[in-house]
Amino acid sequence: MESFGTRLHRAVAERGPLCVGIDPHPGLLARWGLPDDVDGLDRFARTVVGALADRVAVVKPQSAFFERFGARGVGILESTIRQLRDCGALVLLDVKRGDIGSTVAAYASAYLDPSGPLHVDAVTASPYLGVGSLAPMFELAATHGGGVFVLALTSNPEGAAVQRARTADGRTVAQTVIDEISQLNRGAEPLGSFGLVVGATIGDTGHDLSKVNGPLLAPGLGAQGATAADLRTVFGSSLSSVLPSYSREVLNAGPDEAALRAAVDRVLADCRDVLAD
Numbered sequence: 001m002e003s004f005g006t007r008l009h010r011a012v013a014e015r016g017p018l019c020v021g022i023d024p025h026p027g028l029l030a031r032w033g034l035p036d037d038v039d040g041l042d043r044f045a046r047t048v049v050g051a052l053a054d055r056v057a058v059v060k061p062q063s064a065f066f067e068r069f070g071a072r073g074v075g076i077l078e079s080t081i082r083q084l085r086d087c088g089a090l091v092l093l094d095v096k097r098g099d100i101g102s103t104v105a106a107y108a109s110a111y112l113d114p115s116g117p118l119h120v121d122a123v124t125a126s127p128y129l130g131v132g133s134l135a136p137m138f139e140l141a142a143t144h145g146g147g148v149f150v151l152a153l154t155s156n157p158e159g160a161a162v163q164r165a166r167t168a169d170g171r172t173v174a175q176t177v178i179d180e181i182s183q184l185n186r187g188a189e190p191l192g193s194f195g196l197v198v199g200a201t202i203g204d205t206g207h208d209l210s211k212v213n214g215p216l217l218a219p220g221l222g223a224q225g226a227t228a229a230d231l232r233t234v235f236g237s238s239l240s241s242v243l244p245s246y247s248r249e250v251l252n253a254g255p256d257e258a259a260l261r262a263a264v265d266r267v268l269a270d271c272r273d274v275l276a277d
């Protein structure tokens with residue numbers, strides 16, 4: 001069984017360092033001339049799949065925008081995941097799960113067990129019940145070649161109060177998360193399967209990402225104000241591990257499929273310029 005890190009490394013080499021989010025905001029559905037209902041959701045998701053699934057390395061559906069339509073919305077999420085994977089995109093489901101360990105085990109089986117209907121390549125997880133509480137997720141991911149992206153320094157301004165608070169040993173809370181994930185990835189080649197989420201909006205925070213040996217998902221580009229050039233400031237010498245992530249910046253170009261592809265080409269070129277430094 002190939003690890004997620006190996007599969008991600010190959011996908012990025014073949015398709016370029018880019019993650020595109022599927023975030024069907026009500027405003028985007030309206031902009032695309034679609035109704036704010038399950039039919040609109042279905043047509044939105046199918047359009048993104050048709051335009052991008054055969055060319056983008058990682059696609060990140062945001063679960064909340066599917067869940068808000070109940071069981072039928074989750075059904076569309078299931079079929080979107082299947083279609084994306086059939087076209088060779090790695091699917092990172094953005095669910096930001098976190099709970100006591102015994103419940104995390106159930107979340108892990110929902111998303112990382114290949115026999116489940118919502119099985120994906122990787123998920124986002126919140127470490128704020130303690131990184132150790134996510135252990136069942138890390139274990140199931142390792143067993144089945146999946147990945148977990150753990151929130152470290154999020155793109156929203158409210159995150160700093162919790163994430164940059166100092167622990168008793170002087171490190172920030174985020175640095176303890178970074179260090180624990182670095183341990184999990186130790187010795188993995190060509191890349192570990194456990195990633196961190198570090199927002200592109202946060203500037204130079206002085207956190208040490210040099211030992212992570214895993215992917216660094218960078219949301220906050222485009223609609224939240226960060227530019228590809230900001231990646232240099234945020235990630236410094238760790239740029240080669242960055243996976244830039246865009247949702248609205250690309251989706252605003254729809255529903256025309258050629259325009260969506262052109263938006264992807266544009267942001268990918270911007271990121272390549274920076275990441276090649």
Ligand SMILES: O=C(O)c1cc(=O)[nH]c(=O)n1[C@@H]1O[C@H](COP(=O)(O)O)[C@@H](O)[C@H]1O
Pocket residue numbers: 021023062094124153154155156197198199219220221222223224245246247248249
């Ligand atoms: O885990 C994430 O993807 C995430 C973490 C973070 O710190 N900030 C953040 O914006 N995100 C997600 O990334 C997406 C950003 O969307 P845009 O601002 O439209 O590019 C949303 O789905 C957010 O939920």
